[in-house]
Amino acid sequence: MAEVAAQKAQLQYEVAQRERKRNFRERSSAKMEAGLKMKESRLKLQQKQKQLENLSQKHSENPEIAQLLKALDELRDANDTYREALYNFCRTTLALESL
Structure with a gap:
């Protein structure tokens, strides 16, 4: 047994x-x-x-295109900042849930 x-x-x-x-x-x-x-x-x-x-x-010679490209760069930077903030928020939320 x-x-x-x-x-x-x-x-x-x-x-x-x-x-x-x-x-x-x-x-x-x-x-x-x-x-x-x-x-x-x-x-x-x-x-x-x-x-x-x-x-x-x-296209840097054309001022209109240069202005649009500058706006695109600014938009890309803002998007990166938003992504980083969202990532940090999610990480913090998960850390708090695990407590």
């Missing part, structure tokens, strides 16, 4: 170990995938910024 209980406990332990390993692999895989997506989006953003810089250099 004690032997059966010991075997059952051993099997439960092994199943739990496998479950923990599987969960760890899934989390690691999800983190890697998110990291790759982030790198891809950063690369696309850098390419678009380079294109905008090239356009800016090409």
Whole structure:
């Protein structure tokens, strides 16, 4: 009887170990995938910024286009500031929820 209980406990332990390993692999895989997506989006953003810089250099003689490009840069800066504030808000909210 004690032997059966010991075997059952051993099997439960092994199943739990496998479950923990599987969960760890899934989390690691999800983190890697998110990291790759982030790198891809950063690369696309850098390419678009380079294109905008090239356009800016090409059309800097025209004052109307130069003014529009300046407004676009200001809008981009405001968007970055908003994103950073939103990220900090979400992080703070999650930290408070975990308390």
